[in-house]
Amino acid sequence: MSKIHAAITAVNGYVPDYVLTNEELEMLVETSDEWITSRTGIK
Secondary structure (H helix, E strand, O other): OOOOOOOOOOOOOOOOOOOOOHHHHHHHHOOOHHHHHHHHOOO
16 A cells, blocks of 8 residues: 655745724725624624
């Protein structure tokens, strides 16, 4: 039986320069913080 060999070759991360808040998103898409939180879990 042959074995498959695998290795993790890289690990990366990213932090954006700007973080969009729920309040800002509310104004852009005409929704509410409650709607955003209930569907995404992001507060």
